[in-house]
Every structure is written in structure tokens, then in C-alpha cells.
Amino acid sequence: xTLAGAFYKMHSFQxxxxxxxxxxxxxxxxxxxxxxxxxxxxxxxxxxxxxFYPTLEDDVIINGDGLMSVLRFEDGHVDFxxxxxxxxxxxxxxxARRRLMGKYRNPYTDDxxxxxxxxxxxxxxxxxxxxxxxxxxxxDSHPYMVDPETLETSEETWNFxxxxxxxxxCAHPKVDPVTGEWWSFGLFxxxxxxxxxxxxxxxxxxxxxxxxxxxxxxxxxxxxDFAVTREHVIFDVMPLTVDxxxxxxxxxxxxxxxxxxxxxxxxxxxxxxADMRWFYLPNTFSGHxxxxxxEGDKVYVDATISPGNGFSFxxxxxxxxxxxxEGIAKITxxxxxxxxxxxxPTQHAVPGSVGEMPRLDLRYQMDRYRWxxxxxxxxxxxxxxxxxxxxxxxxxxxxxxxxPMFLPRSEDAPEGDGWxxxxxxxxxxxxAEFWVLDAKNIKADPVARIxxxxxxxxxxxxxxxxxxxxxxxxxLGATR
Numbered sequence: 001x002t003l004a005g006a007f008y009k010m011h012s013f014q015x016x017x018x019x020x021x022x023x024x025x026x027x028x029x030x031x032x033x034x035x036x037x038x039x040x041x042x043x044x045x046x047x048x049x050x051x052f053y054p055t056l057e058d059d060v061i062i063n064g065d066g067l068m069s070v071l072r073f074e075d076g077h078v079d080f081x082x083x084x085x086x087x088x089x090x091x092x093x094x095x096a097r098r099r100l101m102g103k104y105r106n107p108y109t110d111d112x113x114x115x116x117x118x119x120x121x122x123x124x125x126x127x128x129x130x131x132x133x134x135x136x137x138x139x140d141s142h143p144y145m146v147d148p149e150t151l152e153t154s155e156e157t158w159n160f161x162x163x164x165x166x167x168x169x170c171a172h173p174k175v176d177p178v179t180g181e182w183w184s185f186g187l188f189x190x191x192x193x194x195x196x197x198x199x200x201x202x203x204x205x206x207x208x209x210x211x212x213x214x215x216x217x218x219x220x221x222x223x224x225d226f227a228v229t230r231e232h233v234i235f236d237v238m239p240l241t242v243d244x245x246x247x248x249x250x251x252x253x254x255x256x257x258x259x260x261x262x263x264x265x266x267x268x269x270x271x272x273x274a275d276m277r278w279f280y281l282p283n284t285f286s287g288h289x290x291x292x293x294x295e296g297d298k299v300y301v302d303a304t305i306s307p308g309n310g311f312s313f314x315x316x317x318x319x320x321x322x323x324x325x326e327g328i329a330k331i332t333x334x335x336x337x338x339x340x341x342x343x344x345p346t347q348h349a350v351p352g353s354v355g356e357m358p359r360l361d362l363r364y365q366m367d368r369y370r371w372x373x374x375x376x377x378x379x380x381x382x383x384x385x386x387x388x389x390x391x392x393x394x395x396x397x398x399x400x401x402x403x404p405m406f407l408p409r410s411e412d413a414p415e416g417d418g419w420x421x422x423x424x425x426x427x428x429x430x431x432a433e434f435w436v437l438d439a440k441n442i443k444a445d446p447v448a449r450i451x452x453x454x455x456x457x458x459x460x461x462x463x464x465x466x467x468x469x470x471x472x473x474x475x476l477g478a479t480r
Contacts, residue, residue: 020051021067021457027080034448036436037419039409040073042466043148044421045127046403047136048459052090053099060313063104065090066123066136066144067457068151071434071450074467078434078450085123085136085144086153092116105140105253121157125171126461130182131207132474133158134465139171139187139224147476148465154476160209166199167191171461172225172288177363180205183228185235189214193244196220198235200273207474215273218263222254222311225303227292228269229366232299234292234336235276237263238285240311255317256309262286264345266299266336279336279343285310287329290358293368297339302372302385304356305332305347330354331374331383352390355381357403357461361415371416371439373404380404380422380435382442393442398427402459406439416440419447423456432456 049064066085071078084090092114093100102109105120123136123144135143135158142157142164166186174183182203189199196219202211217223222240226233239260242253261280268275287310290302304310308326315321331353334345355376360369372383379395395401401422408418420437434450 020055020064021455022050022052023454024083025081025454027452030078030080031451032076032078032448033451034436034446036073036076036078036448036450037409038076040407040419040436041075042464043070043072043470044405044462044464045070045129045134045148046423046459046462047085047124047127048457049122049124050084050457052084053093056099056103060104061458062124064122064124064457066125066138067459068123068127068136068146069456069459070148070151080434080450080452081151083151085146087121087123087144088118089116089121103250103252106247106251108248109250118157123153124460126173127459127463128173129463129465129469130173130175131180131203131205132469132472133207134473137169137171137173140168142167143169145476148470148473152476160203160207163209163212164201165189165212166201166214168199169201170223170226174226174228174365175362176228177365181210182207183233185223185226187223188220188242193220193242196242198223200233200267213273215265215276218265218278219260221260221263224287225289227289227301227303229292229294229299231269231294232292233267233269234299234301235265235267236286236289236303237265240309240314241317252314254311254314256285256311256314256322257317258308259317264301264334264336266338277338279345281334281344281347283307284347285327285329287311287356288358290331290372290374291360291365291369293366295368297337299336299338301334301336301345302358303332303334304329304358304374305334305349306330328354329356331358331372333385350383350388350390353381353383359403359405361406361408361418363408364415369415371406373406373420373439375401375403375422380420380437380442382416382420382439391442393437393444395424400425400427401435402456403461405462405464407464423459425455427455430455 050067069082100111100114121141126137128135134148145154166189168186184201186199196217220242222238240254261282264279286303292301306329309322312322330349332349336345358374404422432452435446436448
């Protein structure tokens with residue numbers, strides 16, 4: 001499955017693109033088939049792209065407005081709520097009562113009346129819980145803070161109390177389960193396409209910025225995800241390249257350059273960006289990373305890897321469209337050996353692991369681990385790294401799952417002992433269910449099916465917070 005294919009599958013049925021939801025809803029005490037485990041007490045926050053106003057021709061799903069949703073679990077009951085992230089962009093379009101912004105990250109295609117300073121920030125990629133705060137992340141912008149109870153949006157974006165110099169914060173944060181630190185990076189941190197600058201960013205467990213270091217990318221390209229281990233930080237730059245002159249002609253922000261490899265920069269976690277070492281892997285594209293860990297001189301990165309353009313909705317630099325086969329991704333383990341002068345990592349694709357949206361038991365993030373979870377081409381899957389075994393809960397045609405998330409049975413439960421949570425759309429019936437599956441027996445019927453009366457838009461990424469964490473949340477207030 002390609003990353004673009006996963007998005008398309010969720011937003012199409014019988015060859016036709018499904019319309020946006022355009023709905024903010026609240027459902028108290030949802031109907032449940034089965035029984036929600038009483039150990040699950042908290043809220044699962046999710047966000048994705050849902051265009052509030054009609055889309056442009058050939059628009060891409062990642063250009064949709066951020067629609068935040070929450071499923072609140074308490075003593076076996078579940079409530080649901082969804083609300084759009086009130087970005088500067090969305091508020092301007094609501095006032096005008098029409099679409100003002102043009103193509104993805106291309107201001108040269110905007111309506112002449114569009115005067116929004118932060119036109120790219122849709123807040124649509126990651127619902128991120130950290131330090132008592134809920135954020136809507138988008139990789140080309142600063143985050144918006146969202147109230148976890150009401151889903152009200154902050155009036156201003158979050159820049160770590162004015163300490164952050166970078167203009168961007170990535171949409172794939174890594175939270176250290178030991179220190180509680182928020183590790184991040186800024187892509188095109190200075191908002192310059194001519195000087196492609198990235199920035200390493202680290203905040204402590206309370207959200208105070210403690211580190212920011214800038215460095216040059218090998219070329220102006222896509223960096224959607226990254227990885228952190230106990231000893232190293234790994235940045236990846238894909239051959240989706242940026243050309244401002246192309247944008248001025250009305251072209252796309254990204255085009256895939258088939259002549260370029262993917263680039264992987266590795267630096268010591270306790271060092272500086274001056275210690276960065278770059279590796280290059282030809283004919284590869286990575287959309288997401290499951291986890292990474294270091295053992296001696298070897299750094300292992302587990303990622304979705306395809307031989308070509310995983311974002312096939314963007315054309316190539318040759319003006320062509322990529323084939324479906326080029327973007328089919330498998331869960332793949334990359335090994336970077338720091339003990340020699342090699343510039344290319346080795347790679348091993350797990351048999352039967354075609355899929356995307358990988359996750360893990362977050363208590364093991366940045367360390368060696370055993371269990372992974374992902375959206376398989378045929379349904380929802382678990383991956384046992386110890387024996388390379390993939391088990392799939394297969395879904396019938398017309399039923400499609402979104403990103404899975406693992407939740408442990410308790411704080412001290414063994415790795416993999418818990419539940420896989422995922423939204424599931426029944427496309428022909430225009431409705432959805434939220435499933436709770438036994439992670440140790442993924443093929444079995446769901447433990448609980450939470451019934452939702454309408455189809456759910458594709459939410460990209462989410463996070464879970466306990467009821468105690470939500471109760472002790474930071475006030476929305478001013479965030480600068």
C-alpha cells in the first residue's frame with residue numbers, strides 16, 4: 001500500500017472521491033457492541049484533513065482543514081466530539097464564506113482577496129499531547145493549542161513562550177518515555193526555499209524549550225518524520241524537491257525527483273548538529289517511522305519504505321505521474337553502521353508487511369522493542385519483530401481502517417499486552433465504528449465496537465491522555 005493509496009482508499013468509494021464531512025458533532029454515551037475494557041480511562045485525540053470549503057481541482061488531501069476529534073473513555077462508556085481547528089486560514093475563509101487558499105503550500109495560487117499571513121497552517125496532521133497541553137501540529141507551521149475538553153482553539157499559535165526561533169515545528173514529535181522530553185525538528189525552519197534549513201528542537205517534560213540547533217539539508221526536500229534513540233537523532237530527507245519558480249508558474253510545492261536518493265542524517269544525541277553524518281539510499285521513499293534504537297555502532301530505523309514516490313499525488317520533475325507499484329511500502333529495518341565509512345545503510349523488508357501508518361507501544365520508543373502495529377493493505381496488523389511474523393485482522397471490501405494505536409493494559413503490563421484502537425469506516429453505509437481489538441489476538445473479533453452514525457474523515461495521527469492528565473491540563477489562555 002502506498003501512503004497516497006491509504007489516503008485515497010479512505011476518501012474514495014467505488015472509484016469516486018468521498019465528499020468532506022463538513023460536520024462538527026457531539027455524541028454522548030455512544031452505543032457499544034461488546035464491552036469497552038474498564039482499564040481504558042482517558043481520551044484518544046485524532047486530527048486529519050477535511051476541507052471545509054469545496055476543494056480545488058486535483059487538490060491533495062494533506063491540504064484539508066484540520067478536523068480534531070476525541071473519543072472519551074470512562075468506566076466502559078464512550079463519548080465522541082469533533083470540531084475544526086480554528087486556524088487563521090479557516091477563520092478567514094469562513095468570514096468570506098468561500099475558499100480563498102489555493103494549492104498546497106503555494107501562495108501564488110491564492111485568491112487575490114487572501115491576506116492570511118499563515119496560509120499554510122491547517123493544523124491537520126497530529127493531535128499531540130504533551131506537558132498537560134493538546135496541540136494540533138502541521139509540519140510547515142507552529143502548533144495550535146486545543147482545549148482537550150471543549151476542543152476550542154487558542155487564538156495564537158504556540159512557540160514555546162516566545163523562545164522558538166524556527167518558523168516551523170514538525171508533525172511527528174517523539175516523546176521520550178524516560179525523560180518526558182518533546183523531540184522535534186523544523187523543516188524549512190527559516191521559511192526559505194533557497195536556503196533549506198532544518199532545526200533540531202527539544203522541550204522538557206513541561207514544554208519549556210531547552211534546545212534548538214539549525215543545520216542545512218542536502219537539498220530542499222520533504223522531511224515528514226524522523227527518529228530518536230537513546231544515543232542518536234536521525235533525520236531523513238526524501239527526493240520530493242521544492243522549486244519556487246515552478247510554484248510561481250502554478251505548479252506543485254513538491255515534485256518527485258527520481259534521480260535523487262533519500263538522505264539520512266545521523267548525529268549523536270549528546271552532540272551537536274556539527275557532528276551530523278549523512279547516508280544515502282537510492283530508489284527509496286519513506287513516509288513514516290515505527291521506531292529506532294541504537295546497539296553499539298549500529299543504528300536501526302524501522303520505517304515504511306517504497307522503491308519510489310509514496311506521495312504519488314505529486315508528479316515527478318519529469319512531468320510524469322508515478323506508478324502505483326513504485327509507491328508500495330513495506331515495513332523495513334534499515335541498519336546504519338557507524339563503525340566504517342559506508343554511506344549506504346543495509347535494509348530488510350519484513351515479508352507480508354505491505355502497509356502504512358506504523359505505531360508501537362510508546363513505553364518502548366527510542367529503545368529496542370518487539371511489537372509493532374500498522375494499517376495493513378488488508379486491514380489492521382501486528383508485527384512481531386522477534387520472528388518477523390505479521391498477523392492481520394482482515395477487513396471485507398468497502399470497510400477500511402485508519403491509523404491504529406496501541407494502549408497497554410496497565411502502566412506496568414508487559415510489552416504488547418493491551419489493545420489496538422482504530423477508527424473503521426463502512427463506506428457503503430456511510431457510517432463508522434471505533435474498534436478495540438486485543439493486541440495479542442488481533443485476528444479475533446473486536447472486544448468492543450463503538451458505533452458512530454456517520455462516516456469519519458481520515459485522521460492522520462493521534463495520541464492518548466488519561467483522565468487525570470486532562471483534569472490537570474494547562475489553561476488554554478495566551479500561548480506565546
